[in-house]
Amino acid sequence: MTTPAHVAIIMDGNGRWAKARGLPRLAGHRAGVEALRQSVKTASKLGIAWLTVYAFSSENWSRPQSEVSDLLGLLKLFIRRDLAELHRSGVRVRVIGEREDLQPDIRGLLDEAESLTVGNRALNLVIAFNYGGRDEIVRAMRKIGADVEAGRIAPASITPETISDALDTSGIPDPDLVIRTSGEMRLSNFLLWQAAYSELIFLPCFWPDFTPEQFEDALRQFSVRERRFGGRIERDVVSSSA
Numbered sequence: 001m002t003t004p005a006h007v008a009i010i011m012d013g014n015g016r017w018a019k020a021r022g023l024p025r026l027a028g029h030r031a032g033v034e035a036l037r038q039s040v041k042t043a044s045k046l047g048i049a050w051l052t053v054y055a056f057s058s059e060n061w062s063r064p065q066s067e068v069s070d071l072l073g074l075l076k077l078f079i080r081r082d083l084a085e086l087h088r089s090g091v092r093v094r095v096i097g098e099r100e101d102l103q104p105d106i107r108g109l110l111d112e113a114e115s116l117t118v119g120n121r122a123l124n125l126v127i128a129f130n131y132g133g134r135d136e137i138v139r140a141m142r143k144i145g146a147d148v149e150a151g152r153i154a155p156a157s158i159t160p161e162t163i164s165d166a167l168d169t170s171g172i173p174d175p176d177l178v179i180r181t182s183g184e185m186r187l188s189n190f191l192l193w194q195a196a197y198s199e200l201i202f203l204p205c206f207w208p209d210f211t212p213e214q215f216e217d218a219l220r221q222f223s224v225r226e227r228r229f230g231g232r233i234e235r236d237v238v239s240s241s242a
């Protein structure tokens with residue numbers, strides 16, 4: 001079975017999971033954190049090198065203030081409670097998204113998670129927080145624009161690599177597989193540039209119900225997909241020329 005090097009997950013459906021049980025949305029997000037813990041362990045066990053999770057989008061600020069503060073609180077708790085364990089397990093944490101505007105305590109925790117785990121090699125956990133694909137591309141364009149303005153690069157020398165290198169995910173391979181739970185079939189501003197050739201798997205279950213077995217099953221589905229990256233696979237070439 002081909003194991004994807006990089007799996008990215010849109011952890012969707014916490015609210016509906018809670019609603020179906022007559023619980024407050026916060027209970028759904030808490031159960032979502034537990035599913036995240038399990039998924040990090042499963043990813044390590046299955047030998048996935050990179051796991052990216054969409055924890056908070058740049059659009060999530062428009063949710064009611066109480067839910068925003070619940071989500072921020074859960075992130076803080078996750079880092080405070082789980083960082084030591086992640087570090088012991090050899091997980092390197094990296095955070096993508098706009099960090100400038102975040103509250104200093106959250107910024108501090110994100111910086112701490114990255115610097116403590118910088119030497120770890122077992123699994124790279126990329127947390128997309130205050131992240132939006134379009135916002136990331138805008139910030140990258142501003143950097144490249146400043147380089148052009150200062151005469152450091154010529155417009156004609158801009159390549160896809162120039163853009164990849166200016167994104168938050170610089171140095172991170174593009175995701176091979178994007179999984180979204182909860183039955184919604186869209187990317188919702190997640191890794192827009194990076195997911196150009198990713199395989200997409202949409203699962204009907206809500207995120208808190210995502211189990212290690214479902215994770216393994218998604219990897220099995222991935223391993224039988226034929227990836228062409230815009231080209232043709234050998235079999236097509238043979239049959240069309242025959």
Ligand code: FPP
Nearest residue numbers: 011012013014015016032033055074075078
């Ligand atoms: C989508 O569910 C999920 C989110 C907006 C956030 C994902 C967050 C977690 C899994 C928990 C927090 C983890 C960290 C590390 C902060 P939804 O609320 O959109 O669900 P719904 O579509 O059913 O309403």
